[in-house]
Amino acid sequence: MADLDSKTPGAARRRGWLGNWWQRVGTLRDVPTQLEGMLLSLACIVGVLVIWWIITVGDGDHRLVDAYTLPSPAATFASFPLLWERGLSLGALTSLSRVFGGFLMAAAIGVPLGLISGSYLRVGAFFKPVSIFGRNVPIAALIPLTLIWFGTADVQKVMFIFLAAVAFIHFDSSSAARAVPDRFLETAYTLGARRNWTKGLRLCVIIALAYSMVASLGWSLLQEHVRLAADVKSAGFWLRALLGFALGIGLWFPLLSHQVLRKVVVPMAMPDVVNSLRLLFGLAFGYIMLAEVINPKHGLGALIITSQRQGPREHIYLCLLIIALLAWGIDRFILMIQRQAFPYLKYGQD
């Protein structure tokens, strides 16, 4: 390490390219080229595979780790076709739609409520205890509660994701709204931005109708033993529609009825909001596994728990790998959308 500190100009030339490269490795914040970065990541993957291979090579007692605890990489990847036959794609799709459902609901409530809390600070103060509670309660501890409230079907899994995510979304959205510098609000005021009830109300009604649809139709579709045709005739259906509509108005009217919020605060908070949604979605995708190992029916979590109980165990590792890849793919996808939607940001936030 001593020659890292060497400052003699001739030293670099004598060291050769490997020596030079090693010196750059030791340089703070020296940016690798794209190829270099990819090769280094590849080296990590190869390293893990090699270690995995070394500790599982051989048969029977000659292995460092027995086949029951850890199957060999070859055996694991060879079992992929079998996993596909067990309904891998359906499982992944089921898990994803559950997370999407719960997460969209959480965002539909958490984002507008957060933006309101970050703009009308007294509303924020009112919701603060709920927010603190929601963010600090252990997520796994919500499982038994959701089982009591929502049974063991799809509704429980969706609601679990909703409950797990909504407080975080609310908090991050509130911070995003709060982080818009005063200067921009003051500028908007001096340029004539003001409260505008009528325009706000018109936009609001459209959004509220969407909320109403989700609360009435969406809820019916989630229930396992409810038929839509019959449900439409029930009073509960229309009560949910009405409540959904009221919720939509209540959440969006405060935001859309003021030009400063509609034209300045909300658009300027959006990049931060979307960024936080992207990160939280990754977390929510992890949490769905918690819900899916209970009453396992479809879903990647169900695949994992049945593989643990009935084998093949190789599928546990494959599922973990697929979950990580899927989450990463979705993350990149949202990041790509982010860059498209907010072209004025010089760089996407990782």
Add this chain to the structure above:
Amino acid sequence: MARIDIPAGSAPCEIAPVAANGTLRRIVEFDRVSKTYLPGTRKEFTAIRDVTFHVEDKPDVGEFIGMLGPSGCGKSTVLRLIAGLAPHFPATSGTVLVDGVPAEGPGPDRGFVFQDYANFPNRTVLDNVAFGLECAHVPQKERLERAWEWLGKVGLNAKNDAYKFPYQLSGGMNQRVAIARTLILGPRIILMDEPFGALDPGTRQNMQDLLVALWKELEATVFFVTHDVGEAVFLADRLYIFSPSPGSIVQQMAITPPDRKSVEMQAVPAFQQSVREVRHLLDQAGRVSPTAPTPA
């Protein structure tokens, strides 16, 4: 009131005391205005004390008022009281009248230009300039046409820059956008809080020339806060000199408006003499505050 004599004849800048004349309508009037933050607590802080002045609405002209004073003397507080921006607004005591009525919250009749431009980062240059018209529900086609026109007026190349985002512009160009965005609404009062403070000297002089040119057709009253004595003497019709905190106006003086470009003006001996005199006055105001002893 100070009287500074400059040899007549070659003097483009004449400094003379202002004669009070109550016949014209007063566009802005401060009567013994004070602002104290957190009164009654240990953090109590008086930003301005007993500020009294008035600006007449000279028909078809307007006045350009330069405000000079040491840092933290409350120049910005005065500006923000006129604009109606919290937390400086409302005043703790005294009356602030705008066009004869007590000042209200912020509105488009009082434009504000900040030092850091505050251009909306998510809007293109054109949409930034059109923001005020958008809030007033001017139809899209009309507001964009007018914004396009204003880009030219502030010396931007509309074809090149209209669809750029603020981050793609230099500081000087950003400030041009901010000025266009304010002036497009035709405000009666324009408040500028060190608008060129963050620009390099060359850009700064260009901006000063631009402001002089625009102001001639604006017929608005401008309040211009600056730390740069040369800038104040160059731009202003009238100078207010503030004492240190708690600020109050200790000097008012009239100045002949500029008749040539900023860079040429800097070389005129009489202009340099005026700057020296004002700097001297500012220095005096800083040392002896008539309203209160300088706090430790």
